[in-house]
Amino acid sequence: MSCTKWTLLTLAGVTLQLIGLSLFVFGFFPVKPALSGFSGPESYNAPACDDLVRNRNPNEISRPPDQLRSLYQELSGIPPLFDRLILMVVDGLPAEFVLGKDGKPPRNVFVEAMPYTQSLLASGKAIGYHAKAAPPTVTMPRLKAMVSGAIGGFLDVAFNFNTQAFLDDNLLGQLFNIGWKMVMLGDETWLKLFPGLFSRHDGVGSFFVKDTVEVDKNVSRHLGNELSRDDWNLLILHYLGLDHVGHVGGRNSVLMAPKLAEMDEIVKMIHTSTILTQENDQEHTLLMVVSDHGMTEHGNHGGSSFEETDSLALFIGLRKQVSDYASATQNTAHQVDIAPTLALLLGVPIPKNSVGVMISETFDLLKDDHQLRALELNSWQLLRLLQAQLSELTCGNIPCNGVGDTQRSGTSDCNGSIEKMLCCLYMNAAVLHSSWKSKKVSESNSWEDYSNAIAAYDKFLKTASEWLSSRATDKPVGLLAFGVAAMLLSCLILSSLVLYMCREVYLVEKLRLSHPNDMHRWLLDETFVIGVILILVISMTSSSMVEEEHYIWHFITSTLFLLLLRKTAQLLPAGIILSEEQSRNCKFQICSISVLVICGRIMRGWHQGGVNWTNLPDISKWLEQAGSDHVKTIQLVSGCLVICFGLYSLSLFESKKIIIVVVGFSFSISGLLLLLRVLKFQDYKLASSSYGATLLAQIIYAVLATTTIGSFVTLPWLMPIRISNMDSNNDINSSSPVPSDVQYKSPWLELRDSLYVIGWVYILCWCVLQLLLQQPINSLPILLLLVEIMASMLYFFFEGQRCTGWVEVS
Numbered sequence: 001m002s003c004t005k006w007t008l009l010t011l012a013g014v015t016l017q018l019i020g021l022s023l024f025v026f027g028f029f030p031v032k033p034a035l036s037g038f039s040g041p042e043s044y045n046a047p048a049c050d051d052l053v054r055n056r057n058p059n060e061i062s063r064p065p066d067q068l069r070s071l072y073q074e075l076s077g078i079p080p081l082f083d084r085l086i087l088m089v090v091d092g093l094p095a096e097f098v099l100g101k102d103g104k105p106p107r108n109v110f111v112e113a114m115p116y117t118q119s120l121l122a123s124g125k126a127i128g129y130h131a132k133a134a135p136p137t138v139t140m141p142r143l144k145a146m147v148s149g150a151i152g153g154f155l156d157v158a159f160n161f162n163t164q165a166f167l168d169d170n171l172l173g174q175l176f177n178i179g180w181k182m183v184m185l186g187d188e189t190w191l192k193l194f195p196g197l198f199s200r201h202d203g204v205g206s207f208f209v210k211d212t213v214e215v216d217k218n219v220s221r222h223l224g225n226e227l228s229r230d231d232w233n234l235l236i237l238h239y240l241g242l243d244h245v246g247h248v249g250g251r252n253s254v255l256m257a258p259k260l261a262e263m264d265e266i267v268k269m270i271h272t273s274t275i276l277t278q279e280n281d282q283e284h285t286l287l288m289v290v291s292d293h294g295m296t297e298h299g300n301h302g303g304s305s306f307e308e309t310d311s312l313a314l315f316i317g318l319r320k321q322v323s324d325y326a327s328a329t330q331n332t333a334h335q336v337d338i339a340p341t342l343a344l345l346l347g348v349p350i351p352k353n354s355v356g357v358m359i360s361e362t363f364d365l366l367k368d369d370h371q372l373r374a375l376e377l378n379s380w381q382l383l384r385l386l387q388a389q390l391s392e393l394t395c396g397n398i399p400c401n402g403v404g405d406t407q408r409s410g411t412s413d414c415n416g417s418i419e420k421m422l423c424c425l426y427m428n429a430a431v432l433h434s435s436w437k438s439k440k441v442s443e444s445n446s447w448e449d450y451s452n453a454i455a456a457y458d459k460f461l462k463t464a465s466e467w468l469s470s471r472a473t474d475k476p477v478g479l480l481a482f483g484v485a486a487m488l489l490s491c492l493i494l495s496s497l498v499l500y501m502c503r504e505v506y507l508v509e510k511l512r513l514s515h516p517n518d519m520h521r522w523l524l525d526e527t528f529v530i531g532v533i534l535i536l537v538i539s540m541t542s543s544s545m546v547e548e549e550h551y552i553w554h555f556i557t558s559t560l561f562l563l564l565l566r567k568t569a570q571l572l573p574a575g576i577i578l579s580e581e582q583s584r585n586c587k588f589q590i591c592s593i594s595v596l597v598i599c600g601r602i603m604r605g606w607h608q609g610g611v612n613w614t615n616l617p618d619i620s621k622w623l624e625q626a627g628s629d630h631v632k633t634i635q636l637v638s639g640c641l642v643i644c645f646g647l648y649s650l651s652l653f654e655s656k657k658i659i660i661v662v663v664g665f666s667f668s669i670s671g672l673l674l675l676l677r678v679l680k681f682q683d684y685k686l687a688s689s690s691y692g693a694t695l696l697a698q699i700i701y702a703v704l705a706t707t708t709i710g711s712f713v714t715l716p717w718l719m720p721i722r723i724s725n726m727d728s729n730n731d732i733n734s735s736s737p738v739p740s741d742v743q744y745k746s747p748w749l750e751l752r753d754s755l756y757v758i759g760w761v762y763i764l765c766w767c768v769l770q771l772l773l774q775q776p777i778n779s780l781p782i783l784l785l786l787v788e789i790m791a792s793m794l795y796f797f798f799e800g801q802r803c804t805g806w807v808e809v810s
Helices: 003-028 065-076 108-113 117-120 139-148 155-159 171-177 189-193 216-221 225-226 243-250 254-276 326-331 335-346 367-389 403-407 418-441 447-473 477-505 507-511 518-540 542-548 550-570 580-608 621-628 626-652 657-681 691-718 724-733 752-773 776-802
Strands: 086-091 125-134 180-189 198-204 236-239 287-289 312-318 332-334
Touching: 003 367, 003 477, 086 125, 086 254, 086 691, 108 254, 117 125, 117 254, 117 326, 125 335, 139 189, 139 335, 155 403, 180 189, 189 198, 189 236, 198 418, 198 518, 216 236, 216 243, 216 254, 225 254, 236 254, 236 621, 243 254, 254 287, 254 312, 254 477, 312 335, 332 335, 332 580, 335 367, 367 447, 403 418, 418 447, 518 550, 550 580, 580 621, 580 724, 621 626, 621 776, 626 657, 626 752, 626 776, 657 691, 657 752, 691 752, 752 776
Parallel strands: 086 236, 086 287, 125 332, 180 198, 180 236
Antiparallel strands: 125 312, 287 312
16 A cells, blocks of 8 residues: 555544544534523513514613612512522532432431421421432532523533633623622632622632531631621522532441531521521521532432432522421422522523523512512513524514514413414413403402413423423434444544554564464454453443443453463473573563552452442551551552652663653652652641642642653654664564565654653653542552553563564563
């Protein structure tokens, strides 16, 4: 095959791969159709035909906050029920812990842990909801859903690790526009989503703070002072400790009840010092306790199971008591319903892209006309979203906005296409509402008319919300199919090229085998490798197999080691005399396999519990019970040995010593800084999150990044391409029937020096990074992984010419 044809096929395969991947990504992570801009005074008027094209006066929202607040109150026709809001977010709290499940109360241990909260529910002073969260159930997209009413996509999972400012219309932005002063204490995700909105804040890291106690004390230490002040309207408290408890020990952790008791004390403190003291005042404060997501039995979250989506929405201070305990606890809603509910309670427009429905029970204190007005505003907001996504839902085709159409005599059955059904449902609600208002003027309206209007609005809102929610997560099947087809075609092209390259380049290796029957010895190894690939691909289709993937790897690696031992033992049959060098190599190979087996067994017993059996005993639990001094000693010894093994592996390279010295020095610096961090900060419970520890970690990151990237970029240029004369002479003098111009065209052989160093730099920097990021108890498994890598390389190195074609050892 000519170089031109080779290059063209390679480019075609890579291009198809990129195109297919792009199509698949755009199909699997569809861009949500959304309305641009922010809700303003126009949201208090019925959607008109030109709502989507007309330009709004920019001066409407740019008014002074006091004027804008008065304008909103005048246009809405609904008096704000609250002028202060305390939003208490308990990260990872399942609603089941507070409200029970399937009509049954919570477990006794949870009831006893939260006596004050349970007393509020029992007395009707609080009302709780199982607020279903949409997947992905991680913090950042769930916070967005609560404040904007929009459903996030799975790309938000990636953004959850590097949160950016939230620029869409949201509740906090609306409150800021009317002059609300906001204070935030807790998870720093709020500061990244809404920079510049908070007059005071104290953020804590949600990924790096692993302590389950101090992370919440850092929030509560400010609470007494903030509750005594009157210079804020919105106070956000985001507690991370309960989520950390779940990650450490699952739902049934011994730390769960004390953490719930701590949260109950916070609720008691806020309720007694703020809400109870304001019952007779003009100002009214609402306490809302919410959770961003739930958790599984093992404390995980992110998926779509009931345990993960069962989040809490608890309203305290609504000033209208619920009749009984069941009415206060056996309620359901969606997490996106929080945004329109709070917007209407606080007197601001509903965020423009909200798909939520107001929680009607929270408006029971309002007059009948005010409740219908709130439902009307919510309907108009959803109708605007529907008009943006359904081209036929417009004035030109189906009259959904005409007030004159509400003069028709009665309602009608709603059937047909989704556009006709939604339009019919809205018109029924509008007609019943208009009829109720006209009868109210003549004082002939009845409770039945009011109930019919409420039911009609409720039916339209729920139908529209469900359709919009499903629309936000719909995936275009055609785009996904084309993407997968393009990637499969690319794989076929590239696989054919790889097979052709292996046949051409490694032909010499196959022909130089000392024994023709060796081909049969390799067949079992290669078949096993192919079988492993198939097993892993099949196992990825099951979530349970993904959770227990480490068990698959334990069994696969153990089987591979036995196959390698069998192959080595076949070289020592009775009656065959081996040379001294061959005998020595076989012994080294057997020792290497022994090291691999021992390391694998230790790692298997280190964390034997896995995901589904976290309570089973293992080595790590035994060491943690023995005391932190033992763990710290293991961590220091592991770090020292990683440095020593790394320097030894680099010293095996004989040429270009100055380059090896520079690389080894850079690696040693990062390793020594790691040991310094362990010695200086590991003893103190809070020091790991101090400024000094963070600065030292950043320095280690910088050194590792510089070493890795610098080696990858510079070493292929600094280390010249080599085909040593010794190698050439040995190969020329060999009995290979393949011409020498075919034998030495492998690019891997020409670049193997730089690839050897780059590979070891990556491995060693990865080990140091894991020693920095992992729990101290996991330091020894990281060392054992490094030892296994070295033992594997030594095994194949001593195999010499018998080494298989898909393994290249420098």
